[in-house]
Amino acid sequence: MNGYKEVEHTADIALQVWAEDFYTLLIQAAKGLYALMGVEPTVAPSRQRLFTLPQGNKETILVDFLTELLFLAEEDGLFLSVFCFDDGQNVISVRSTGQKILTWSREIKAVTFHNLNVETTDQGFSATITFDV
Amino acid sequence: MNPITQKAFTKISDFEWEIPVDFRSDMRVPVRVFASQALLQDAFKDQSIEQAVNVSTLPGLVDAVMVMPDMHQGYGFPIGGVAGTDIETGVISPGGIGYDINCGVRLLASRITLEEATPFLSDLASMLNQLCPSGVGVGSQRKLSNADLVEVCIRGANWAKSDAYTETEDLERTEDQGCLTGADPGKVSSRAMERGRKQLGTLGSGNHFIEVDLVTEIYDEVAAGAMGLYVGELAVQVHTGSRGFGHQICTDYVRRLQGAVAKYGIKLPDKQLVCAPIASEEGQDYLAAMRCAANYAFLNRQILTNKVRQAFEIVLAGKVDQWHLRQVYDIAHNIGKFEHHLVNGVKKTVCVHRKGATRAFGPGTQGLPSEYQEIGQPVLVPGSMGTSSWVLTGTPTSMERSFGSCCHGAGRVMSRSEAKRNIWGETLLKELEKVGIEIRAGSMSGLAEEAPQAYKDVDQVVQSVVGAGIAKKVAVLNPLIVIKG
Numbered sequence: 001m002n003g004y005k006e007v008e009h010t011a012d013i014a015l016q017v018w019a020e021d022f023y024t025l026l027i028q029a030a031k032g033l034y035a036l037m038g039v040e041p042t043v044a045p046s047r048q049r050l051f052t053l054p055q056g057n058k059e060t061i062l063v064d065f066l067t068e069l070l071f072l073a074e075e076d077g078l079f080l081s082v083f084c085f086d087d088g089q090n091v092i093s094v095r096s097t098g099q100k101i102l103t104w105s106r107e108i109k110a111v112t113f114h115n116l117n118v119e120t121t122d123q124g125f126s127a128t129i130t131f132d133v
Numbered sequence: 134m135n136p137i138t139q140k141a142f143t144k145i146s147d148f149e150w151e152i153p154v155d156f157r158s159d160m161r162v163p164v165r166v167f168a169s170q171a172l173l174q175d176a177f178k179d180q181s182i183e184q185a186v187n188v189s190t191l192p193g194l195v196d197a198v199m200v201m202p203d204m205h206q207g208y209g210f211p212i213g214g215v216a217g218t219d220i221e222t223g224v225i226s227p228g229g230i231g232y233d234i235n236c237g238v239r240l241l242a243s244r245i246t247l248e249e250a251t252p253f254l255s256d257l258a259s260m261l262n263q264l265c266p267s268g269v270g271v272g273s274q275r276k277l278s279n280a281d282l283v284e285v286c287i288r289g290a291n292w293a294k295s296d297a298y299t300e301t302e303d304l305e306r307t308e309d310q311g312c313l314t315g316a317d318p319g320k321v322s323s324r325a326m327e328r329g330r331k332q333l334g335t336l337g338s339g340n341h342f343i344e345v346d347l348v349t350e351i352y353d354e355v356a357a358g359a360m361g362l363y364v365g366e367l368a369v370q371v372h373t374g375s376r377g378f379g380h381q382i383c384t385d386y387v388r389r390l391q392g393a394v395a396k397y398g399i400k401l402p403d404k405q406l407v408c409a410p411i412a413s414e415e416g417q418d419y420l421a422a423m424r425c426a427a428n429y430a431f432l433n434r435q436i437l438t439n440k441v442r443q444a445f446e447i448v449l450a451g452k453v454d455q456w457h458l459r460q461v462y463d464i465a466h467n468i469g470k471f472e473h474h475l476v477n478g479v480k481k482t483v484c485v486h487r488k489g490a491t492r493a494f495g496p497g498t499q500g501l502p503s504e505y506q507e508i509g510q511p512v513l514v515p516g517s518m519g520t521s522s523w524v525l526t527g528t529p530t531s532m533e534r535s536f537g538s539c540c541h542g543a544g545r546v547m548s549r550s551e552a553k554r555n556i557w558g559e560t561l562l563k564e565l566e567k568v569g570i571e572i573r574a575g576s577m578s579g580l581a582e583e584a585p586q587a588y589k590d591v592d593q594v595v596q597s598v599v600g601a602g603i604a605k606k607v608a609v610l611n612p613l614i615v616i617k618g
Contacts, residue, residue, distance in 0.1 A: 008548040010179045010206040109380040110232040113404035114208030132232045
């Protein structure tokens with residue numbers, strides 16, 4: 001099973017994500033991030049973007065990935081929904097496709113490392129990510 | 134791990150509590166909490182105290198980790214946390230300052246009476262909303278060149294002076310005169326520069342606001358007089374920070390310092406507490422970049438102040454006797470600075486991290502403008518939307534017990550999702566308008582997240598810091614107009 005849900009945090013916003021493998025976990029986290037931002041994408045045409053993430057531990061890859069999406073949303077107005085990951089020796093190459101953002105309703109300042117652990121579960125992987133808003 | 138309870142604390146006074154250093158084996162200094170019994174009890178509902186205990190494990194801490202009564206759970210550091218580190222043996226932690234570097238508050242005073250202003254409040258609200266860019270994804274009216282942004286990083290609010298945005302008195306009445314020395318734009322990433330070029334002079338969203346207030350009570354006439362605050366007259370608060378520029382700088386350095394922790398053999402209970410020795414290359418680079426964001430934020434509030442003054446002039450010139458707004462003070466509540474403090478009777482230079490805490494220097498402290506030397510530094514404590522805000526002053530006790538620091542607001546008690554579940558933005562808007570507050574808000578869901586019910590009672594927070602002796606009451610402000618992104 002794959003999915004995400006918002007969890008309570010007094011001041012900021014936290015997201016619980018779970019997936020059967022790590023790259024699907026990243027995709028679920030992306031979906032959750034856009035949902036928290038209240039993103040409404042345009043319908044067409046689609047846009048493509050290629051970026052890389054340095055290899056590292058799973059927590060760092062997760063934070064780097066979401067931080068990249070936040071930057072692309074704010075700077076280029078991009079909502080990315082299809083991802084293809086290529087696992088290299090030093091970097092992970094990410095090919096992504098999506099649309100321009102029509103509107104979004106909440107500013108997320110950053111993805112934090114607060115108590116972040118990507119855990120192995122019977123069903124795959126899970127993590128709780130705290131965002132600064 | 135068992136949750137921390139009241140049993141962990143030693144009572145110092147009705148408003149001051151300490152967790153001793155032997156409470157947990159990895160603590161290096163005690164945790165000192167300024168709060169009433171009731172607010173201390175509230176703190177056990179989230180992880181703010183546990184986070185303060187985590188902070189107390191950082192290397193090179195001096196005296197104690199302090200927590201203000203508006204505390205709530207943050208990420209890494211609690212909001213309302215203050216930590217001072219030895220500049221030779223201690224560390225600097227980006228998480229102890231936060232993503233919105235130099236988020237802060239500016240207060241402007243006027244001689245406009247409520248009676249004079251009442252017929253024009255709706256127009257004034259609309260004009261402020263029109264002139265001050267706010268809301269999610271809203272950029273500035275003027276995109277800076279890279280060279281301009283480099284200048285901004287170095288000169289802070291002084292950059293505005295050369296661009297006719299400011300008055301000399303504004304700078305004198307700004308913490309550090311609106312410019313931290315030691316800023317180095319060369320330590321700022323190209324990504325941060327790109328974001329910073331587009332957002333100067335914008336309010337943002339979330340809990341940032343511009344508020345026109347009425348001075349309703351004065352507790353200290355001498356201090357209020359020095360600040361130009363009089364009952365029955367209008368004042369303005371501007372609450373914002375360094376926008377995407379600061380967020381990106383913090384993001385960059387939290388990431389970079391993940392490696393520094395291992396390099397310098399620092400053990401942390403939470404990855405978000407990443408830090409580096411102040412004397413290290415990583416620590417120095419972060420400090421130089423963080424100061425750029427701090428300077429950007431001082432200027433951001435200065436430019437918005439200019440817009441607020443324009444709005445007042447357009448709407449009120451010729452209709453009221455004096456429409457000019459004079460600056461009372463501008464303070465940061467997310468910042469790290471080198472300051473001189475007496476620690477166990479010895480003068481020491483300390484790197485004071487304030488995360489959701491306001492500087493509150495007492496009377497006679499070096500660096501305060503001459504008119505505030507006798508009364509102490511103005512401390513600005515905004516309440517939640519629709520409730521009172523407070524103007525306080527720092528005291529000799531704040532210098533002795535809290536590294537010259539105080540609370541920064543009401544402090545959240547309800548998560549944003551719970552607030553949205555329980556409060557309907559449109560209903561809240563009508564309720565606030567019914568009590569005579571003009572609201573201009575970018576989003577109804579954002580309004581619901583910032584509802585007064587989501588925050589502590591600011592009066593109780595103020596009662597705690599005054600009871601603890603780290604601040605003195607000066608004046609109460611009540612909102613007439615609220616602009617939110």
